[in-house]
Amino acid sequence: MTSLYVVDTLAEGGQIGAEEIVEAAVRCQRVEGDFVLGVSTGSTPGSTWRALAGRLGESSVDTGRIQAFALDEYLDIEADHPESYRAVVRRQITLPLGLNPEKVRCPGDDGRDLQAPQRYEQAIRDAGGIDLQVLGIGRNGHIAFNEPGSSLASRCRVAALAEQTRQDNSRFFSSQEEVPRYCITQGIGTIMQARQLLLIAYGTAKAEALAAALEGPITAAVPASAIQLHPDVVVVADRSAASLLVHSANYSALRL
Numbered sequence: 349m350t351s352l353y354v355v356d357t358l359a360e361g362g363q364i365g366a367e368e369i370v371e372a373a374v375r376c377q378r379v380e381g382d383f384v385l386g387v388s389t390g391s392t393p394g395s396t397w398r399a400l401a402g403r404l405g406e407s408s409v410d411t412g413r414i415q416a417f418a419l420d421e422y423l424d425i426e427a428d429h430p431e432s433y434r435a436v437v438r439r440q441i442t443l444p445l446g447l448n449p450e451k452v453r454c455p456g457d458d459g460r461d462l463q464a465p466q467r468y469e470q471a472i473r474d475a476g477g478i479d480l481q482v483l484g485i486g487r488n489g490h491i492a493f494n495e496p497g498s499s500l501a502s503r504c505r506v507a508a509l510a511e512q513t514r515q516d517n518s519r520f521f522s523s524q525e526e527v528p529r530y531c532i533t534q535g536i537g538t539i540m541q542a543r544q545l546l547l548i549a550y551g552t553a554k555a556e557a558l559a560a561a562l563e564g565p566i567t568a569a570v571p572a573s574a575i576q577l578h579p580d581v582v583v584v585a586d587r588s589a590a591s592l593l594v595h596s597a598n599y600s601a602l603r604l
């Protein structure tokens with residue numbers, strides 16, 4: 349079931365995303381131990397993390413009882429490289445939200461051997477599974493680094509980045525050549541096991557991918573289309589990203 353919020357600004361989208369996360373955290377901390385949050389990097393969730401940093405302080409959420417798991421990480425990059433996802437997560441999420449760094453995990457942060465993806469998958473299971481997973485979407489329909497063609501049942505694994513993704517991410521590096529070619533990513537099957545998904549998309553460049561993901565056929569050619577089978581999805585999109593949706597009036601909840 350999909351709920352869609354169409355917003356005018358990234359700041360508004362950030363507030364809505366932050367509110368969804370706080371509500372989920374309050375719910376989980378009331379009945380369980382830790383709230384397990386799946387975090388994502390990239391430009392899209394930035395306003396959500398900023399809004400969340402303010403919102404958490406006003407809420408009853410115990411930040412000491414939040415565990416976080418990142419979606420993905422480049423394979424051949426040092427942890428202290430400013431664009432490693434471990435560094436981005438620390439800078440944009442762990443520090444501003446006041447999370448316990450020992451409870452924040454990124455794929456491969458405990459070694460890069462062949463078993464690292466399986467260990468990460470196991471760590472998510474050991475934490476009781478992810479309560480809410482924040483997702484962006486690539487122009488090519490990827491979620492995490494599950495590029496077109498990824499099995500919809502895939503688990504954490506080493507994968508190759510699509511050339512379009514390397515091109516898109518080259519803005520974070522001094523040249524496209526410097527963008528890593530491989531990654532460790534949560535699989536689509538891993539993501540689908542999160543209890544709630546919060547998918548965020550802003551800008552015209554994401555409009556086709558978002559429409560294909562929400563309203564097109566479910567296909568490995570559009571990895572994000574797997575979320576049509578998820579029972580609890582909240583989508584936050586600005587008017588540009590939502591502009592090609594044609595069936596949104598039929599979604600379970602629609603906020604304009």
Ligand code: PGA
Nearest residue numbers: 390391392393484485486
């Ligand atoms: P972006 O990336 O937020 O930087 O556009 C989203 C994604 O590739 O998942």
